[in-house]
Amino acid sequence: MTAPPRHRLPVTVRTFTQRLSATPRGAxxxxxxxxxxxxxxxxxxxxxxxxxxxxxxxxLAANAVTHxxxxxxxxxxxxxxxxxxxxxxxxxxxxGPPRPPGPADVTAPHPLAESGRGLxxxxxxxxxxxxxxxxxxxxxxxxxxxxxxxxKRIK
Numbered sequence: 001m002t003a004p005p006r007h008r009l010p011v012t013v014r015t016f017t018q019r020l021s022a023t024p025r026g027a028x029x030x031x032x033x034x035x036x037x038x039x040x041x042x043x044x045x046x047x048x049x050x051x052x053x054x055x056x057x058x059x060l061a062a063n064a065v066t067h068x069x070x071x072x073x074x075x076x077x078x079x080x081x082x083x084x085x086x087x088x089x090x091x092x093x094x095x096g097p098p099r100p101p102g103p104a105d106v107t108a109p110h111p112l113a114e115s116g117r118g119l120x121x122x123x124x125x126x127x128x129x130x131x132x133x134x135x136x137x138x139x140x141x142x143x144x145x146x147x148x149x150x151x152k153r154i155k
Contacts, residue, residue, distance in 0.1 A: 014041060015079065016033075019075070020075055022075050022092070026075065034088070035050060038053060038086070056122050056129075063090075076090070085146045086144065129144070
């Protein structure tokens with residue numbers, strides 16, 4: 001006798017990965033590529049999800065170029081469409097200080113400061129985010145934006 005088949009919901013994870021030059025042009029391209037990939041996955045430009053992902057990619061790519069740049073090394077953008085959310089990962093090869101603060105440690109800059117608001121924007125529009133050290137040296141900043149009606153799981 002065979003056991004009755006289990007009914008499982010299919011789990012589909014779609015990914016997009018691109019290495020980009022650690023330059024302002026590479027950061028701008030990261031945002032454009034992210035929006036194009038979301039469109040290909042059926043998440044239209046101008047939706048709340050698309051707008052949130054655009055802000056997160058723009059800020060994390062700018063941080064990778066400005067603070068995580070190692071001469072001669074690129075940064076990597078990875079998008080994943082996982083059940084219930086879009087996951088954004090920006091990886092750079094800079095492992096020394098300054099390390100970006102985690103979600104609990106982000107503080108507002110002085111009102112007249114010219115920088116220091118990027119991670120505040122990420123915290124405001126992402127449903128979850130974190131900073132992860134990686135091997136070889138470097139770090140990954142990972143954020144998730146929940147899809148309307150999706151589950152609320154990360155990892």
